[in-house]
Amino acid sequence: MLDVLIDGLSNGLQLSLIAAGMTVVHGIAGVLNLSHGETVVVATVTASVLLSLGTPVPLALLLALCSTIPVGLAVWAISRTVSGFDERTRGVLGLVMTLGLALTLHGSLVYLFPTANYSLVLGTFQLEVWGFFVRFSSLVALALSVAALAFLYFLLGRTRFGRSVRATFQNRDLAEAMGIDVERTALMTVLLASLLAGLSGLIRGLTVPVEPSRGMELTVLSLVVSVAGGMRSVPGTVAAGVVVGLVNSLLAFFVGTYLTYLAVLLSAAILLRLTGAGRWAW
Amino acid sequence: MGLVSRRAGVVVVGTAVFAAAALLTESVYLLRLYSVYAYLTSLGLSVTLLFGVAGQVVIFMGALAGTSAYVAALSSLHLGLSPAVASALGILSGTSLGTGLVWLASRWDLRGIQVGILTLLASLAFEALILGNRAVTFGEVGFSVEDPLALMGLGASSALRVYAVAGMLLTSALSLALLGMSGGRLWTLFRAAGEDPDLLRTNALDPVKYKAIAAAISSAIAGTAGILYAYSTGYVSPSAYSVVEADIPAYIVAAMGGLGNPVGALLGGVVVLAMRELTRSVGPASVAVYGLALISVFAFKIRSWRRARASS
Amino acid sequence: MRSLLSVEGVSVRLDGSVALRDLNLHVGEGEVVAVVGPNGSGKTTLLRTIAGFLKPSVGRVVFDGADVTPLRPSERSRLGIRLVPSEMEVFPAMSLLENLRVSWEGGARRETFDEALERIVQTFPWIEGRLRVRAGNLSGGERRMLAMAMALLSSPKLLMIDEPSSGLSPKSLSAVLGSISSLSSSGLSVLLSEQNVDAALRVSKRVVVLRSGVKLAEYEVSDRAEVAALIRRTIWG
Numbered sequence: 001m002l003d004v005l006i007d008g009l010s011n012g013l014q015l016s017l018i019a020a021g022m023t024v025v026h027g028i029a030g031v032l033n034l035s036h037g038e039t040v041v042v043a044t045v046t047a048s049v050l051l052s053l054g055t056p057v058p059l060a061l062l063l064a065l066c067s068t069i070p071v072g073l074a075v076w077a078i079s080r081t082v083s084g085f086d087e088r089t090r091g092v093l094g095l096v097m098t099l100g101l102a103l104t105l106h107g108s109l110v111y112l113f114p115t116a117n118y119s120l121v122l123g124t125f126q127l128e129v130w131g132f133f134v135r136f137s138s139l140v141a142l143a144l145s146v147a148a149l150a151f152l153y154f155l156l157g158r159t160r161f162g163r164s165v166r167a168t169f170q171n172r173d174l175a176e177a178m179g180i181d182v183e184r185t186a187l188m189t190v191l192l193a194s195l196l197a198g199l200s201g202l203i204r205g206l207t208v209p210v211e212p213s214r215g216m217e218l219t220v221l222s223l224v225v226s227v228a229g230g231m232r233s234v235p236g237t238v239a240a241g242v243v244v245g246l247v248n249s250l251l252a253f254f255v256g257t258y259l260t261y262l263a264v265l266l267s268a269a270i271l272l273r274l275t276g277a278g279r280w281a282w
Numbered sequence: 283m284g285l286v287s288r289r290a291g292v293v294v295v296g297t298a299v300f301a302a303a304a305l306l307t308e309s310v311y312l313l314r315l316y317s318v319y320a321y322l323t324s325l326g327l328s329v330t331l332l333f334g335v336a337g338q339v340v341i342f343m344g345a346l347a348g349t350s351a352y353v354a355a356l357s358s359l360h361l362g363l364s365p366a367v368a369s370a371l372g373i374l375s376g377t378s379l380g381t382g383l384v385w386l387a388s389r390w391d392l393r394g395i396q397v398g399i400l401t402l403l404a405s406l407a408f409e410a411l412i413l414g415n416r417a418v419t420f421g422e423v424g425f426s427v428e429d430p431l432a433l434m435g436l437g438a439s440s441a442l443r444v445y446a447v448a449g450m451l452l453t454s455a456l457s458l459a460l461l462g463m464s465g466g467r468l469w470t471l472f473r474a475a476g477e478d479p480d481l482l483r484t485n486a487l488d489p490v491k492y493k494a495i496a497a498a499i500s501s502a503i504a505g506t507a508g509i510l511y512a513y514s515t516g517y518v519s520p521s522a523y524s525v526v527e528a529d530i531p532a533y534i535v536a537a538m539g540g541l542g543n544p545v546g547a548l549l550g551g552v553v554v555l556a557m558r559e560l561t562r563s564v565g566p567a568s569v570a571v572y573g574l575a576l577i578s579v580f581a582f583k584i585r586s587w588r589r590a591r592a593s594s
Numbered sequence: 595m596r597s598l599l600s601v602e603g604v605s606v607r608l609d610g611s612v613a614l615r616d617l618n619l620h621v622g623e624g625e626v627v628a629v630v631g632p633n634g635s636g637k638t639t640l641l642r643t644i645a646g647f648l649k650p651s652v653g654r655v656v657f658d659g660a661d662v663t664p665l666r667p668s669e670r671s672r673l674g675i676r677l678v679p680s681e682m683e684v685f686p687a688m689s690l691l692e693n694l695r696v697s698w699e700g701g702a703r704r705e706t707f708d709e710a711l712e713r714i715v716q717t718f719p720w721i722e723g724r725l726r727v728r729a730g731n732l733s734g735g736e737r738r739m740l741a742m743a744m745a746l747l748s749s750p751k752l753l754m755i756d757e758p759s760s761g762l763s764p765k766s767l768s769a770v771l772g773s774i775s776s777l778s779s780s781g782l783s784v785l786l787s788e789q790n791v792d793a794a795l796r797v798s799k800r801v802v803v804l805r806s807g808v809k810l811a812e813y814e815v816s817d818r819a820e821v822a823a824l825i826r827r828t829i830w831g
Contacts, residue, residue, distance in 0.1 A: 032395065081584060088337070091394075092537055093580060099530065100576030107570025160699055163688075167696050170685045177645060177679070179671035179700025179748070216526070220402070227399040258414035265403045265410070272400055273390050 002132035004253045005246070006142050007207060012245020013145035016238040017200040018218060019225040020152065021193030023237045026226070027169040029079035029186045031094030035102035036197055037219030038109070039071045043198030044118035044210040045109050057120070065198045072194030074101055076187050102219065109212045118201070119209040141206040148199055149238065155192075156234065165189055228268045230275035240271050286465065289545045290458055296548070297454040304446040310439070313446040315555065317514040320449025321347075323551030324507035325528055326535025327456050327544060328500040333533075334542035335469060336496040337476020338384055339398035341525060343532045345408040346501050347508025348523025350376035352412065352419065354509050355427045355518045360418070365430035365513075373505040379404070380501025381494050388490040405525050412520045424519025427512050445514035452510065453548065456503055460544035472496045531558070534576070538583075553579070595622040598783050599644065599675075599752055604653035606636075606643050606807075613639040614807045617653070621752065626774065626784040628794035630825060631804035637787035638680065640804070641754050644785070645677040646670045658751065671700055674751030680760055683741035686730030690721060690740060693729050694747050701748020710747045717773050718743050735766035742770065746777065753777070755786040759793040771797050791825055803828050 022036050047064035051057065075098060082093040109116075122137045129139075156162035164185045167175040176182045204210055221244070229240030247267045251260035304316055325343045332338050354372030357363045363371065383404055387397040412419045431441040463469050471492045474482050479489035512518045521527055535554050539546025557579070561572040601619040605612065614636045621627045629637050642648050644655055646667035654663040662670050667677075685693050694714070698707050705713075715722045718739055724732075729740060738761065745753055758774070759767050774797045778784050788794040794801060795818045803810045803825055811828045813821050 100573045103573025104570050111567040176667040
């Protein structure tokens with residue numbers, strides 16, 4: 001039972017990492033990035049391919065993270081292309097173009113590397129915690145997820161870069177008037193989001209294999225979490241991610257996949273209801 | 283009025299040409315394309331009205347079409363209802379679902395993409411319900427439907443032709459009907475409900491009511507399109523009504539036409555269909571090619587928009 | 595007196611119509627200049643153009659001897675131009691301290707943040723006790739003053755304030771105008787836009803009258819009452 005909780009929390013945090021990227025890119029670069037889930041898969045496929053070629057693990061993981069950077073640049077290029085239009089047109093164009101990018105990535109990855117399932121096995125031994133048996137890899141995944149999120153909080157809350165990001169997020173014109181290079185901040189934000197997405201995928205491989213075709217599903221999940229968490233707020237996104245992750249794990253354990261899925265959808269709808277009228281701000 | 287009647291004229295002529303082609307061609311492939319065109323373009327018209335005009339971001343056209351199709355097919359199969367009654371029931375279900383969701387979104391004071399997420403959740407739930415209740419719905423495999431024309435004794439190839447022409451006529455009729463509405467009071471109210479709801483409130487009008495009406499019309503269109511598609515292919519399966527197969531092309535159709543232009547959507551349907559078929563012929567990497575085509579087409583559109591604005 | 599800011603023959607189009615037409619304006623070092631005019635006369639447009647948010651179709655903006663017309667707002671801000679907008683003037687979900695810090699980070703940074711903060715607290719003592727408060731929870735007047743504090747923290751050369759009096763109680767307005775006066779005497783140049791002619795006259799040396807995007811007149815402020823009457827006649831005939 002404890003390992004269900006741990007896995008749920010872990011999944012939730014990994015989802016939060018991905019969704020947080022989507023939230024900040026939307027708030028700062030002005031596009032809802034439908035290729036975000038594919039960024040995760042780009043990293044995992046790269047890692048999988050490199051590992052199968054015998055690359056040492058740390059190098060493979062590092063290169064896998066770097067592989068998300070070109071995707072981030074493509075997303076940034078799209079955001080620049082659509083920036084001159086009014087809000088509604090910009091929104092639609094951004095969605096369509098990032099969708100095109102998503103389809104391109106999805107199609108290429110599934111076609112070129114159909115069996116590149118990424119999985120990082122740390123041994124199958126278990127630990128006894130508080131009377132329950134927990135997989136060691138689950139604990140590591142949880143620890144890494146927490147560390148990644150803590151890093152994100154530190155970055156956004158305590159550094160100059162983080163302040164620029166938050167300022168641009170809250171009031172773009174004012175940020176510009178305060179001497180913040182908004183364009184550069186947007187670029188850095190998009191790249192950061194891509195790296196986080198990649199990192200999340202690499203952590204996930206510790207507990208379950210990540211298939212190349214999962215990209216679309218991850219995009220939809222992260223979109224739901226991001227919006228249900230209130231799109232104005234990273235803490236909100238994180239909270240929503242944790243809720244969805246936990247509900248998913250707990251119910252899958254007790255109830256089984258089909259009803260679980262419906263319950264996850266329902267909890268997302270409830271979150272949406274709560275954040276809809278604009279409560280949270282960050 | 284001149285522009286409207288010119289556009290209407292183009293639609294009528296175009297429809298006549300394509301309908302004639304449908305009656306003359308022997309190609310089964312081509313006739314099937316008509317049905318796909320009618321389906322996707324009708325969904326695109328729904329999006330044009332509900333999103334392009336009333337400004338509601340909705341991701342459920344596939345689910346609405348699917349709900350109508352499944353209700354019609356299942357009630358015909360399990361309850362023995364006649365195609366006419368089953369279809370009516372189906373359209374009613376789809377319309378209620380769509381209107382209900384948009385109304386709920388208004389009650390929860392959801393804005394923009396939040397409405398989209400609510401409707402997306404509904405679409406995902408629809409898919410889950412179909413797949414999870416295999417005993418009743420036959421899951422992802424689907425099942426064949428009682429084709430009303432077959433019941434009337436029409437041969438398969440003639441039926442295909444009739445559906446092709448019917449689909450063409452329905453789509454054009456819907457486009458013309460929307461075009462006709464586009465100058466009128468209701469259209470303006472729809473637009474105001476989406477863009478400036480407070481303006482309506484200060485005039486003692488309820489924006490929620492007009493959003494609901496727009497939703498009802500759009501959902502009815504989607505439902506009808508879904509049922510017609512099911513009959514013309516003789517089959518219902520969840521994949522045709524998924525977000526990827528239905529909603530995404532619907533938005534592309536609407537966007538190609540210029541978001542809010544019912545006649546443009548007709549052309550958008552042709553482009554989307556062409557893109558799909560051409561990239562399909564490429565082979566296994568077709569999804570990637572489709573994605574590249576999508577990016578290129580819109581990058582090109584953006585450039586021409588930019589150039590048009592710079593010169594104005 | 596050295597000219598710090600020079601707006602030369604600037605015309606700006608907004609949403610298809612002309613918002614500013616052939617505008618000429620200059621502000622010297624240490625001067626307080628007010629731009630007055632009714633609603634929609636182009637005051638905000640003028641300030642936003644000088645700040646860099648709008649591009650003139652004709653003309654140029656010269657600041658501290660350099661043509662800044664091609665520069666973006668963040669670049670102009672780093673040169674010493676700071677705009678205090680009339681609304682959305684703070685970062686609502688950040689604390690006062692963070693707001694000030696962000697502003698300082700984007701400025702000339704001739705002193706450390708702590709030194710700059712000390713200086714600001716002397717002008718706005720109420721800030722010291724509320725550093726941890728979220729800026730969005732401040733009252734309208736406090737937000738306006740926080741925005742001014744933020745601008746001043748970065749040691750700008752030109753401070754532009756859009757409608758300093760709007761939404762302020764008479765007491766807050768006096769405090770704001772008081773700080774403007776004392777700042778200009780230490781060398782800071784101020785350009786403010788105002789609908790409230792009396793408020794403008796209380797602090798400015800020179801008043802530029804705008805109507806429908808066109809500069810109607812410019813007056814040196816010697817006798818306030820006399821100039822006020824002159825302005826009113828200029829605007830409303």
